[in-house]
Amino acid sequence: MSGPSLELAPLIVVLGPTASGKSALGIELARRFDAEVVVCDSTQVYRHFDIGTAKIPASEQHGVPHHLTDLVEPDEVFTAGEYRRRAIAVLDDLKRRRKLPVLTAGTGLYLRALLEGLADAPERSEELRSRLRAITERRGPEYLHHLLARIDPEAAKKVAVRDAQKVIRAVEIRTLARQTVGEVHRSGREALQGFRVTKIGLLPNRKALYAHIEARTRDMVASGWLAEVRALVARGSSPDAKPFQFIGYRELKDHLEGKISLEEAVRSIQQATRQFAKRQITWFRREPDVHWLEGFGADAKVIDRAVEIVANGTR
RNA sequence: GGACGGGUGGGUGAGUGGCUAAAACCAGCAGACUGUAAAUCUGCCGCUCCUUGCGGGCUACGAAGGUUCGAAUCCUUCCCCGUCCA
Numbered sequence: 001m002s003g004p005s006l007e008l009a010p011l012i013v014v015l016g017p018t019a020s021g022k023s024a025l026g027i028e029l030a031r032r033f034d035a036e037v038v039v040c041d042s043t044q045v046y047r048h049f050d051i052g053t054a055k056i057p058a059s060e061q062h063g064v065p066h067h068l069t070d071l072v073e074p075d076e077v078f079t080a081g082e083y084r085r086r087a088i089a090v091l092d093d094l095k096r097r098r099k100l101p102v103l104t105a106g107t108g109l110y111l112r113a114l115l116e117g118l119a120d121a122p123e124r125s126e127e128l129r130s131r132l133r134a135i136t137e138r139r140g141p142e143y144l145h146h147l148l149a150r151i152d153p154e155a156a157k158k159v160a161v162r163d164a165q166k167v168i169r170a171v172e173i174r175t176l177a178r179q180t181v182g183e184v185h186r187s188g189r190e191a192l193q194g195f196r197v198t199k200i201g202l203l204p205n206r207k208a209l210y211a212h213i214e215a216r217t218r219d220m221v222a223s224g225w226l227a228e229v230r231a232l233v234a235r236g237s238s239p240d241a242k243p244f245q246f247i248g249y250r251e252l253k254d255h256l257e258g259k260i261s262l263e264e265a266v267r268s269i270q271q272a273t274r275q276f277a278k279r280q281i282t283w284f285r286r287e288p289d290v291h292w293l294e295g296f297g298a299d300a301k302v303i304d305r306a307v308e309i310v311a312n313g314t315r
Numbered sequence: 316g317g318a319c320g321g322g323u324g325g326g327u328g329a330g331u332g333g334c335u336a337a338a339a340c341c342a343g344c345a346g347a348c349u350g351u352a353a354a355u356c357u358g359c360c361g362c363u364c365c366u367u368g369c370g371g372g373c374u375a376c377g378a379a380g381g382u383u384c385g386a387a388u389c390c391u392u393c394c395c396c397g398u399c400c401a
Contacts (some may be wrong), residue, residue, distance in 0.1 A: 043353055043360045053353085074350075079350040109352050118349050129351095159348095163356040166348075173350095185349065271342080276353050282346065 001275060009095045011195040013040075013115075014297070014306075015105040015284055016088060016202030017277035019213045021297025023056050025202065026104040027309055028049050030064040035100035038067045038090055040114065042107040043246050045078050048232055051225040052248040054216075074237040077281030080113040087114045088192070095194065100314060108283035115197060122176035131224045133201050141167060141211070148174070155181035167176035200306050201290040202244040209277060212296070214270045217248070218261040226252055247272045 012029060019032045026037045047070045050057075055069055067090045072078050083286040086112075087103075094101045105111040119153040136144050144225055148157035148171050155170040158181075173181050204212070229252040235241070251265040251272070260268075284290070291309050295302040 041353090042351090077351070080352075081350045084350090107352065109349080109354095113349070115347085119352070160356050163348090165351070165355045169350075181349090189349070239400065245351085245354075249353090270334060272353075278344090279346095279353090283348080283352090286347095289377090 001288065008194060008196040010100060011091065011192075011197045012100065012102045012310055013105055013111070013197060013311060014102060015108075015111065015199060015287065016297070017209060017280040017284070018054070018106055018273060019216050019277065020202040020204050020209060021299070022056070022104040022106060022202060023297070023308055025297030026102045026301060027056070027060075027062055027064050028233060028297075029306060030100075030102050031062060032102050033102075033310060033314065035102045036065040037061075038087065038094075038103045039069050040083070040087070040103050040105035040107055042078070042083070042110055044069040045083070045192070046074055046243045047072065048074060048235070048237075049227050049228075049243045049246065049249065051223060052246060054220075057253065059152055061270050068267060074232070074241040075238065076098045077124070077126075077242065079124065080109050081118055083110045083216050084113045084118060091192075091195065108278065108280060108287070111287075115192050117191050119183075119185045119189050120187060121173050121184045125176060128172055128175065129168060131143050132171055133164075135273075136164050136168070136233065144152060144168065144171060147171065151175075152182075186242075196313070197289075198309060199287065199290045200309055201284060201287070202298050202302070203281070203290040203292050203294055205294070208296075210274050212283075213273045215274060215279060215312040217266060217270045220248070221262075226256070226262070230256060247276060 012033075012035070013303045014026050014029070016022050023037075030037050031033060041053070042050065044055050046053070046070065051283070056066065068083070068086060071086065091101055101112070103114075141162050144164070144167050145156060145161045148159070148167055152170065152174045155174065159170055161167075170181050173184055177184050225248070229249060231242075233253065234251075234254060237244075241252070244250060248269045251260070251269050254260050255262050255265040275298060293302045293305055297303075297306075
């Protein structure tokens with residue numbers, strides 16, 4: 001097997017916290033380099049959840065194709081592994097068509113799953129999980145952690161006792177794989193093949209970012225977010241479907257149910273978004289080989305600098 | 316004017332004589348995170364000093380006095396706030 005597909009193709013990654021201007025920069029770069037945007041965002045994969053997930057409407061895409069949004073219905077469960085598979089397919093297609101991919105990444109786990117791969121661990125098993133969740137509810141998270149300590153002490157040491165979500169996943173891996181989590185992880189992960197990655201990180205000044213988050217939240221509400229949520233509820237998707245837990249959707253749903261005022265909802269959305277941005281920053285700080293740019297993706301200076309970096313990366 | 320109830324750290328709010336720099340929760344800050352990740356979890360969170368120790372000093376529970384070996388907790392006066400009666 002040989003051929004052009006084995007050559008390394010450039011891949012541009014634009015990463016950063018929410019509201020840092022990844023989409024704007026992505027589109028700008030795509031226009032200048034004849035590229036297409038590949039979204040790496042765990043919320044934009046859900047159809048019908050548009051305004052609050054900050055999807056770029058077609059009218060603002062400037063003709064740049066956007067991939068990996070609107071993949072599943074609200075009731076479906078989507079995972080990092082699924083993202084990885086779909087992203088690889090899209091990237092291979094772009095490579096074949098000799099288009100430059102510009103990946104706009106807000107979900108650190110999905111980005112890492114794509115670039116570094118995931119261990120060959122078992123996928124979620126809803127039956128096992130519901131049993132484990134029942135145990136946790138009945139006997140407390142400590143109980144399941146004790147169980148994990150017995151069947152996989154190494155994994156137990158790495159997971160906080162009260163982190164039920166991660167304890168459940170560890171037990172799930174250990175049970176289904178019939179190996180310890182450590183063994184599964186040490187068996188290696190398959191990194192993305194065939195691309196030369198250039199990463200650009202957006203890191204606006206914290207205060208400015210927070211101010212932008214607050215303004216953007218108000219804009220989203222002003223442009224019909226509440227009506228979108230009302231329509232989603234009316235369409236009858238299960239109210240505990242995953243996307244209703246996304247920041248904003250849960251608060252606006254509470255408001256529609258009369259639990260909180262719109263003003264309270266907006267304030268708590270802004271707060272949750274700031275906290276989320278901080279977590280993203282913490283995650284991305286550990287991302288290797290990032291060209292960090294201090295500012296928003298829409299800033300002219302940032303764009304100029306990014307263009308230089310991309311030009312170097314695609315040379 | 317009278318009768319009660321209450322004033323606690325950025326917020327809510329426990330605490331009725333020592334175990335209290337003061338529970339818990341929130342906010343804030345920092346961090347972790349290989350299949351729910353916009354999720355989940357962890358640490359710190361009055362000021363200050365150093366030989367970083369279950370270390371020392373200082374300040375702190377509306378204000379000022381007092382009782383006590385010891386007070387956020389008891390007493391007195393005063394100042395606020397809420398409810399009710401006039």
